[in-house]
Amino acid sequence: MSVRIMKPVSVGDVNLMQKLSRDFYNRDTVTVAQELLGKYLVHIANRTEMIGRIVEVEAYLGPHDLAAHSAKGLTERTKVMFGPPGYAYVYMIYGMYYCTNVVTESEGHASAVLLRAIEPIKNIHGRTQGPGLLSKAMQIDKQLNAHDLTSDNFYITTPLSVTPIHLVKKPRIGVDYAGVWAKKLLRFYIKDSRFVSRR
DNA sequence: TGCACGATGAAC
DNA sequence: TTCATCGTGCAC
Numbered sequence: 001m002s003v004r005i006m007k008p009v010s011v012g013d014v015n016l017m018q019k020l021s022r023d024f025y026n027r028d029t030v031t032v033a034q035e036l037l038g039k040y041l042v043h044i045a046n047r048t049e050m051i052g053r054i055v056e057v058e059a060y061l062g063p064h065d066l067a068a069h070s071a072k073g074l075t076e077r078t079k080v081m082f083g084p085p086g087y088a089y090v091y092m093i094y095g096m097y098y099c100t101n102v103v104t105e106s107e108g109h110a111s112a113v114l115l116r117a118i119e120p121i122k123n124i125h126g127r128t129q130g131p132g133l134l135s136k137a138m139q140i141d142k143q144l145n146a147h148d149l150t151s152d153n154f155y156i157t158t159p160l161s162v163t164p165i166h167l168v169k170k171p172r173i174g175v176d177y178a179g180v181w182a183k184k185l186l187r188f189y190i191k192d193s194r195f196v197s198r199r
Numbered sequence: 200t201g202c203a204c205g206a207t208g209a210a211c
Numbered sequence: 212t213t214c215a216t217c218g219t220g221c222a223c
Contacts, residue, residue: 058206067206077219094207095217101206114206132207142218174206 017157022150025085029104029111033059034188036102036156038165041118043138044153050138052118052128053159056189056196058172060101062111067178070110080146081110088154090135090145097132100140102149102156116173116187119195130197166191173198 017040025032036054043050060068060081069091070081080089081103089101089112101112118128118138128137135141140154149155169185176182189196 060206069206072220075220091206092218094205094215096215097207099206116206127208130207172206177205 017160019150020086020156020158022084022086025102025104025149026106027104029059029061029109029113030186032102032104033057033113033186034167036113036115037167037188037190038159038162040121040157040159041115041138042155042157043140043144045139048123050124051122052124052134052138053121054115054117054156055119055193056115056117056187058114058116058188059186060112060114061186062105062109065111065178066181067172067175068110068112070112074110078110081112083107083146086149088140088144088147088149090140090142090147092142093132098135098141099131100135100138100144117189117193117195117197119193129195 036057039054041052041054062068063070065071069078074082077091080087084107085103085105087103089103090098093099100115103112105111114131115134116131118134120128124137126137127133144154147154168189168191170187171183171185172187
């Protein structure tokens with residue numbers, strides 16, 4: 001049995017962290033959403049590596065979930081949600097912000113996890129509490145819609161040192177129109193994080 | 200071709 | 212509670 005020689009690492013050396021695979025996203029959406037908490041979102045643009053620790057997410061469960069965009073059916077905007085897992089679904093909201101999602105489950109399920117807040121780790125400027133501000137701070141816009149999250153410039157990884165997470169479950173924000181679906185506890189955040197958008 | 204409406208954030 | 216601001220989806 002040989003022993004692989006690893007060069008010394010320091011916390012925060014993202015190149016040695018484990019990038020999440022397609023298989024990670026190809027699972028139950030609630031499970032993926034909860035497991036995304038504490039993971040590092042990485043976006044490399046203009047030779048700058050931006051990293052944020054995911055502290056708040058929301059699960060959108062497919063066409064039967066009346067709060068999900070996919071409930072409107074397959075359209076030009078939502079086709080990414082209907083595609084395979086592990087791709088980014090980025091859309092503009094209220095004419096001025098972008099929201100960043102990761103597509104989950106197998107092709108056709110049209111489910112996704114909305115990234116709502118991150119804790120700044122590296123090269124993050126400005127506030128990051130809320131999906132619009134998160135996307136702005138991470139320089140995520142329409143150009144990253146349908147981008148492969150197993151790519152080299154936009155992905156999510158497991159940090160080297162993982163701390164235990166105290167999970168909080170709450171109703172999703174801004175979906176009061178969705179009837180009984182508005183009440184379901186599909187918003188998850190790290191209790192102790194000061195970077196959560198709302199409590 | 201027109202128009203109502205957001206998975207928001209900030210100001211009042 | 213109001214408003215800025217515009218792409219999307221659907222009505223006409």
